[in-house]
Amino acid sequence: xxxxxxxxxxxxxxxxxxxxxxxxxxxxxxxxxxxxxxxxxxxxxxxxxxxxxxxxxxxxxxxxxxxxxxxxxxxxxxxxxxxxxxxxxxxxxxxxxxxxxxxxxxxxxxxxxxxxxxxxxxxxxxxxxxxxxxxxxxxxxxxxxxxxxxxxxxxxxxxxxxxxxxxxxxxxxxxxxxxxxxxxxxxxxxxxxxxxxxxxxxxxxxxxxxxxxxxxxxxxxxxxxxxxxxxxxxxxxxxxxxxxxxxxxxxxxxxxxxxxxxxxxxxxxxxxxxxxxxxxxxxxxxxxxxxxxxxxxxxxxxxxxxxxxxxxxxxxxxxxxxxxxxxxxxxxxxxxxxxxxxxxxxxxxxxxxxxxxxxxxxxxxxxxxxxxxxxxxxxxxxxxxxxxx
Numbered sequence: 394x395x396x397x398x399x400x401x402x403x404x405x406x407x408x409x410x411x412x413x414x415x416x417x418x419x420x421x422x423x424x425x426x427x428x429x430x431x432x433x434x435x436x437x438x439x440x441x442x443x444x445x446x447x448x449x450x451x452x453x454x455x456x457x458x459x460x461x462x463x464x465x466x467x468x469x470x471x472x473x474x475x476x477x478x479x480x481x482x483x484x485x486x487x488x489x490x491x492x493x494x495x496x497x498x499x500x501x502x503x504x505x506x507x508x509x510x511x512x513x514x515x516x517x518x519x520x521x522x523x524x525x526x527x528x529x530x531x532x533x534x535x536x537x538x539x540x541x542x543x544x545x546x547x548x549x550x551x552x553x554x555x556x557x558x559x560x561x562x563x564x565x566x567x568x569x570x571x572x573x574x575x576x577x578x579x580x581x582x583x584x585x586x587x588x589x590x591x592x593x594x595x596x597x598x599x600x601x602x603x604x605x606x607x608x609x610x611x612x613x614x615x616x617x618x619x620x621x622x623x624x625x626x627x628x629x630x631x632x633x634x635x636x637x638x639x640x641x642x643x644x645x646x647x648x649x650x651x652x653x654x655x656x657x658x659x660x661x662x663x664x665x666x667x668x669x670x671x672x673x674x675x676x677x678x679x680x681x682x683x684x685x686x687x688x689x690x691x692x693x694x695x696x697x698x699x700x701x702x703x704x705x706x707x708x709x710x711x712x713x714x715x716x717x718x719x720x721x722x723x724x725x726x727x728x729x730x731x732x733x734x735x736x737x738x739x740x741x742x743x744x745x746x747x748x749x750x751x752x753x754x755x756x757x758x759x760x761x762x763x764x765x766x767x768x769x770x771x772x773x774x775x776x777x778x779x780x781x782x
Contacts, residue, residue, distance in 0.1 A: 397562055398562045398563070398564040399561045399562060399563055399564070400563075400564065400566040400569050401437065401441055401563070401566060401569045401570075401573070402569060403561075404428075404430065404441060404561055404563055405441065405445055407428065407559070407561065408428055408442065408445060408496075408533070408535065409445070409449075411425055411426070411428060411533050411559075412449070412451075412494075412496075412533050415530065415531065415532075415533055416494065416531060419530040419531070422520060422528075422530045423519065423520055425533070426557070426558060426559040427517060427533065427534040427535055427536065427557065427558055427559070428533070428535045428536070428558065428559050428561060429502070429535070429536045429537070429538070429555075429558035429559065429560045429561065430442075430535065430536070430537040430538075430561055430563050431537075431538060431539075431540055431560060431561065431562050431563065432537075432539070432540070432562065432563035432564065432565075433539065433540070433565070433595075433597065433607070434539055434607065434609075435595075435607030435608055435609035435610060436563055436564070436565045436595070436607065436608055436609075437563075437565075437570075437608050437609065438500075438537040438563055439455060439498060439500050439537055440609075441563075442496055442498050442535060442537075443455070443498075445496075446495060446496055449494075451494040451495045451496070452488060452493055452494065452495025452496070452532070453495055453496055453498070454486060454487075454488065454495065454496070454497045454498065455498050455500055456486075456497065456498065456499050456500065456513075457500050457501050458499055458500070458501055458502055458504070458505035458509045458510070458513060459501040459504040459505050459509075460501075461505075461509060462509075463508055463509055463511075463512035465484060466484075466509075466512045466513060466516065466522070467512055467522060483522065483525060483526050487522075487526060487528075488528070488529050488532055489529070490529060491529050491530070491531075492529075492531065493529050493531055493532070494529075494531035494532065495531070495532050495533075496532065496533050496534075496535055497516075497528070497532055497533075497534050497535070498535045498536065498537060499513055499516075499517065499534070499535070499536040499537070500536070500537050500538075501537070501538060501539075502536040502537065502538040502550065503538030503539055503540075503549075503550060504538065504539065507551075510550060510551070510554060514553075514554060516528065516534065517534055517536065517554065517557060517558075518553075518554070518557050520534065536558065538550075565594065565595040565607070565608055567587060567588075567591050567594045570587075570594070570608050570611075571584055571587065571588065572724055574612075574615070575685065575686075575721045575724045575725060576724050576725060576727060578686070578725075579612065579615040580614075580615035580616075580618045580619055581679075581682040581683045581685075581686040582618065582645075582648075582649055582652070582679070582682075583611055583614055583615045583618065583645075584682045585648075585652070585678045585679040585681075585682035585683070586644075586645050586648045586649070586678075587611065588678050588682070588717070589648065589674070589675050589678040589679075590644055590648070593606050593637070593640075593641045593644060593645075594606060594608070594611070595607055595608065596638075596641070599638055599640065600638070603635070603638065604633075604634060604635045604636045604637050604638045605637065605638050606637045606638060606641045607637075610636045610637050611637065613636050614633055614636050614637060614645075617629070617632055617633065617636070630642060630646065633645065633646075648675060648679075651673070651675055651676070652675065652676055652679035652680075654676060655671065655676050655679055655680045655683070656668070656669075656680075658680065658683040658684055658686075658687050659687055659691075661684075661702060661706060662684065662687055662688060662698070662699040662702045662703060663695065663698055663699065663702070664698060664701075664702050668702075668705070668706045668709060670709060670710075677710070677714050678714075678717075681710070681714045681715075681717045681718040681721070682717075682718075682721065684703055684706065684707075684718050684722075685718050685721030685722045685725065686721075687699070688700065688703045688722050688725075689722070689725050689726065689737055693733075696736075696737065696740055697740055700740050700741055700744055701744065701746065703718070703722065704744060704746035704747060704749075704750055705746065707719060707750060707754070708746065708749065708750060708753060712753070712754045712756075715750070715753075715754045716754055719750070719754070722741070723741075726738050726741075
């Protein structure tokens with residue numbers, strides 16, 4: 394990845410910093426730089442900002458400029474005959490509460506023609522619409538757009554507008570996406586396939602006027618697979634081709650047919666089947682993703698059994714796959730404020746085999762640079778904290 398590109402975590406960190414600054418130094422609201430995200434279609438620019446607002450429990454207003462008219466931003470002119478003047482009736486979507494907090498996102502900024510960009514200038518540059526409206530000080534303004542080389546509708550923006558923004562180039566990152574996918578319980582076959590064939594994660598080299606692989610299209614593939622049980626296999630193939638293209642579809646279903654050779658993971662975690670080492674790398678990718686997907690599912694009274702067998706199987710794997718399985722399992726319980734997740738963390742980190750696992754695979758886990766010491770702080774378990782110190 395280029396040094397000039399940012400991943401999702403970095404973008405979230407930067408936007409969070411701007412929010413904290415605008416909240417703590419509200420008198421600087423007009424000087425604090427709004428954020429402009431650049432990136433190809435489907436990399437998750439607007440989704441990332443929406444999810445950040447949900448995490449922070451703040452407002453989110455998504456303005457799709459390419460679908461607006463200038464009057465939508467400025468408001469409707471309403472003549473005042475008595476005063477011989479015109480007032481402006483503003484849209485109800487703009488935030489009014491002075492104590493509110495949130496992000497206003499001008500999405501598809503580069504797809505909007507120059508008249509719409511000009512209409513947005515005043516809000517972006519001065520945080521106001523004439524004397525009629527002022528953006529509350531707790532709101533950060535962001536924008537997002539595609540680049541000309543992304544083969545999407547993209548127009549240049551003026552130097553005056555560009556000079557106001559802090560510009561960030563967002564690149565698709567498979568590791569970041571798989572973390573998000575695991576936390577959101579996306580189909581484990583999709584996660585395993587993309588780890589095995591990362592070149593299909595994002596690929597604009599084919600016909601981009603049809604389906605092509607992107608983080609957004611793989612999210613939709615996962616949803617289709619989860620809810621397409623009643624569809625014929627031929628229809629599933631056609632739908633997937635329409636989402637990610639023919640090459641990725643053929644590779645995925647070949648992979649999916651091969652991993653039918655792995656044993657029933659549910660039975661493995663319940664101790665009803667004996668695990669045997671798998672020779673093929675594609676099968677190991679599949680079983681590690683599947684174990685992490687199933688370990689926290691099902692009847693909570695079986696949780697100790699599932700964790701025990703999860704650890705036993707992980708101890709038979711090489712460190713690269715064992716760490717992958719453990720990382721995924723931890724990411725699923727990352728929200729330690731949840732009572733259920735805290736209970737699951739206690740089961741995992743207090744298990745006698747966890748210490749054995751750390752001794753065998755701990756260095757590999759440290760190399761992923763994932764900071765899970767918060768688990769030990771919350772659960773009063775020190776093994777993980779000791780590992781990363």
